[in-house]
Amino acid sequence: xxxxxxxxGRKWNLVLDRKLKHRFANLLFASVVGVIAxxxxxxxxxxxxxxxxxxxLAVAQSPQNRPGQSSKNRPGRAPFLVTVNQPLGPPMIELVxxxxxxxxxxxxxxxxxxxxxxxxxxxxxxxxxxxxxxxTVDHGKIACYACHHLENADALRLADGTTVEYxxxxxxxxxxxxxxxxxxxxxxxxxxxxHWDLSRGPQHKNNCIDCHDPHSPSYPKMIVGFKxxxxxxxxxxxxxxxxxxxxxxxxxxxAH
Amino acid sequence: MTHTEDPPRQPSLPIVENLSRRAAVKGGxxxxxxxxxxxxxxxxxxxxxxxxxxxxxQQHYKELSPEGKAAVIARLESEAKENYGAEVTIADDxxxxxxxxxxxxxxxxxxxxxxxxxxxxxxxxxxxxxxxxYIRVIEMPKGTMDMEQGTTTYTGAVPKDDKFYLPVQCQxxxxxxxxxxxxxxxxxKEEDGIVVVDYNxxxxxxxxxxxxxxxxxxxxxxxxxxxxxQVNPDQSYLSNRIRxxxxxxxxxxxxxxxxxxxxxxxxxxxxxxxxxxxNILDPQxxxxxxxENKRVYILKEELGTKPAFFYYFD
Numbered sequence: 001x002x003x004x005x006x007x008x009g010r011k012w013n014l015v016l017d018r019k020l021k022h023r024f025a026n027l028l029f030a031s032v033v034g035v036i037a038x039x040x041x042x043x044x045x046x047x048x049x050x051x052x053x054x055x056x057l058a059v060a061q062s063p064q065n066r067p068g069q070s071s072k073n074r075p076g077r078a079p080f081l082v083t084v085n086q087p088l089g090p091p092m093i094e095l096v097x098x099x100x101x102x103x104x105x106x107x108x109x110x111x112x113x114x115x116x117x118x119x120x121x122x123x124x125x126x127x128x129x130x131x132x133x134x135x136t137v138d139h140g141k142i143a144c145y146a147c148h149h150l151e152n153a154d155a156l157r158l159a160d161g162t163t164v165e166y167x168x169x170x171x172x173x174x175x176x177x178x179x180x181x182x183x184x185x186x187x188x189x190x191x192x193x194x195h196w197d198l199s200r201g202p203q204h205k206n207n208c209i210d211c212h213d214p215h216s217p218s219y220p221k222m223i224v225g226f227k228x229x230x231x232x233x234x235x236x237x238x239x240x241x242x243x244x245x246x247x248x249x250x251x252x253x254x255a256h
Numbered sequence: 257m258t259h260t261e262d263p264p265r266q267p268s269l270p271i272v273e274n275l276s277r278r279a280a281v282k283g284g285x286x287x288x289x290x291x292x293x294x295x296x297x298x299x300x301x302x303x304x305x306x307x308x309x310x311x312x313x314q315q316h317y318k319e320l321s322p323e324g325k326a327a328v329i330a331r332l333e334s335e336a337k338e339n340y341g342a343e344v345t346i347a348d349d350x351x352x353x354x355x356x357x358x359x360x361x362x363x364x365x366x367x368x369x370x371x372x373x374x375x376x377x378x379x380x381x382x383x384x385x386x387x388x389x390y391i392r393v394i395e396m397p398k399g400t401m402d403m404e405q406g407t408t409t410y411t412g413a414v415p416k417d418d419k420f421y422l423p424v425q426c427q428x429x430x431x432x433x434x435x436x437x438x439x440x441x442x443x444x445k446e447e448d449g450i451v452v453v454d455y456n457x458x459x460x461x462x463x464x465x466x467x468x469x470x471x472x473x474x475x476x477x478x479x480x481x482x483x484x485x486q487v488n489p490d491q492s493y494l495s496n497r498i499r500x501x502x503x504x505x506x507x508x509x510x511x512x513x514x515x516x517x518x519x520x521x522x523x524x525x526x527x528x529x530x531x532x533x534x535n536i537l538d539p540q541x542x543x544x545x546x547x548e549n550k551r552v553y554i555l556k557e558e559l560g561t562k563p564a565f566f567y568y569f570d
Contacts, residue, residue, distance in 0.1 A: 183570070187542025188362065188550065191529035193519060196541075197352070200517025206529065219528060221413045222367060226374035228387040228408075 089166035090154035113153035342487035351448035368421030375525030383480035390507035426472035426507035427563030434464035
């Protein structure tokens with residue numbers, strides 16, 4: 001009984017039975033392969049039909065893609081613009097101290113320098129006097145007339161001597177601060193407000209000297225004002241830490 | 257045929273006959289049981305008193321018809337008027353087709369001044385007494401990205417020389433663990449990538465708060481207190497409308513602003529310009545340029561949450 005079995009009305013001995021098993025396994029494998037092949041072939045056959053409306057090759061698409069896409073994003077509407085803040089000229093200098101009436105104020109550079117020639121021997125803040133006494137100059141090793149115009153005190157000059165109006169101060173800064181200028185152009189440097197989507201509204205950006213004092217350009221330190229009261233940071237849970245111990249207890253008086 | 261002659265005697269009044277001790281005890285326990293039942297459901301009666309029947313019966317946001325949404329929004333607006341004395345408009349801002357919102361922060365520039373935290377607090381109608389906000393700025397020692405070594409309670413002048421500052425808010429993950437754990441599907445990810453909460457469907461179990469590796473979710477321990485004149489009236493159902501007590505809330509990239517094309521409030525408030533926001537599907541966007549050209553880092557990458565929030569260095 002062990003070496004023969006009846007299937008489909010025929011008698012198979014064990015050797016044939018093993019062959020039959022192999023045949024079934026082969027049949028099963030072939031059918032699975034066939035089904036997968038059918039799916040792949042049908043998908044491949046359908047896909048050009050599905051996406052065939054647009055040019056089939058990404059390579060052919062890419063040169064025309066960008067302008068086409070941007071116009072698609074803003075259908076039939078003139079896109080709003082990104083405006084960059086422009087400083088109001090002319091350049092001014094803060095007066096040091098107060099007058100006898102106790103007033104302080106600022107004057108334009110040209111108030112004096114239209115009649116009084118600049119002293120080119122002044123290269124560092126130490127030798128500056130009179131109106132410049134309150135001025136902190138901490139901008140690398142550059143001297144005043146690296147940026148200010150020698151003849152026109154209300155304007156600026158590029159390294160090659162070209163005159164630049166005060167409003168276009170960013171052109172001047174960009175001579176040296178190229179990476180920052182590139183990042184700025186791509187929205188990765190400098191503050192902004194308004195809209196991210198220029199089809200719905202404009203965007204407004206700061207210029208360099210809105211945030212950086214050109215005479216002392218490193219961003220000033222700020223005082224932290226607003227603090228959330230985190231209920232997990234009350235004294236019972238907070239790990240003892242020098243900074244925490246020295247902070248006023250107002251951050252830890254949470255009622256929860 | 258004997259019973260016709262002797263019919264059962266019907267008493268004219270339902271008098272208690274032969275009140276046995278057993279019956280009295282039964283009756284006593286039945287009364288006690290009824291009283292216990294009433295006491296047990298009394299919280300339900302209080303709940304019904306506190307919230308309107310309409311709120312109790314409200315459907316999940318995704319199952320609301322347009323008319324249903326309009327009715328819900330009208331009710332919420334009148335509740336804001338009643339409870340806060342503020343005239344608010346609650347919109348139902350939907351994702352803009354073809355957008356996927358992504359945020360980036362320049363860690364070389366951020367100085368930890370916390371203006372973003374404050375802007376979020378005001379924009380999103382957070383509870384004034386707790387200074388609640390969706391943003392936490394961590395002061396970190398230089399040379400590590402281990403958030404355990406940071407502190408959020410720093411004060412005084414910033415930036416400190418040996419520190420850098422890491423603002424953390426909801427990362428709008430593409431694989432959000434908070435969404436996976438919600439037992440009632442009160443939170444989900446929308447087409448533009450923003451993970452939102454239906455504050456009226458949330459049961460306040462706080463699983464999501466525990467699941468979030470960025471501590472980005474907040475729980476409303478009490479009804480938020482916001483003075484009428486400080487309420488931001490530009491609201492959205494899934495965003496900055498005043499949330500009820502006992503629900504979880506989170507950053508939505510200010511979807512009531514960003515889905516109308518505007519920049520998020522925290523970005524506009526940043527005095528250092530460290531924050532960048534945009535649509536990653538737009539090849540011309542600033543965010544795309546940053547991802548393609550800067551050294552970009554994501555928080556806790558090893559967890560596989562796939563954040564839509566990037567940190568970069570100059």
